Amino acid sequence: MRPESRKIPARTTDALLMLMAVLFSRSILATGDELAMVVGSHSLLRPPAMIAVKKGAILHGLDARMYSAIHKARRVWTRHGKTLVVTSGLDGRHKKGSLHYAGLAVDLRSRYFVPSTRKKVTRELRRSLGDGFQVIGEKHHIHVEYDP
Numbered sequence: 001m002r003p004e005s006r007k008i009p010a011r012t013t014d015a016l017l018m019l020m021a022v023l024f025s026r027s028i029l030a031t032g033d034e035l036a037m038v039v040g041s042h043s044l045l046r047p048p049a050m051i052a053v054k055k056g057a058i059l060h061g062l063d064a065r066m067y068s069a070i071h072k073a074r075r076v077w078t079r080h081g082k083t084l085v086v087t088s089g090l091d092g093r094h095k096k097g098s099l100h101y102a103g104l105a106v107d108l109r110s111r112y113f114v115p116s117t118r119k120k121v122t123r124e125l126r127r128s129l130g131d132g133f134q135v136i137g138e139k140h141h142i143h144v145e146y147d148p
C-alpha cells in the first residue's frame, strides 16, 4: 500500500457505519465499540475489506448511493487483484457545479491498472452500477457520479 493510503480512519467512523449498513443490511445505530466488534468478527470470517481512503479524501457527507457504489467497485477491484482506493469524495478541487460537492461523486484509483485492465474495470463497474451512474475514465482515476 502506498504511504498516502491507509485504512479508513476513526474520523470517518460514520462513513464506515454507512458502509457496514450497506454490506450487512443492518441498523447503523451502533456505538464505536459495537462497530469494533462487528469489524472484529467480520475479519474472522473473511479477508479484510479491500477499501482504502487516500489521505485527505473526505467521505463524510456522501450520499448513501455512493457507499453502495463503492462497495460494488470494491468487488470489481478485488477481482482484478487491487485494493480499492477512494482518492476523492467531497474534498479537493473539482470543476464548478461538480457533483463531488453534492456528495454524489467519488474518484477511484486506477493508475495501477495497465490500460487494457483499466478499460475492463471501467466497463465492469459501469455494468455493475447500472442506470443513473456515470463512470468516466480519467488519467489516474475513475470518476463515478450519480446523475440519473
Ligand SMILES: [Zn+2]
Pocket (backbone or CB within 6 Å): 088, 094, 100, 105, 106, 107, 143, 144
Ligand atoms: Zn471526480
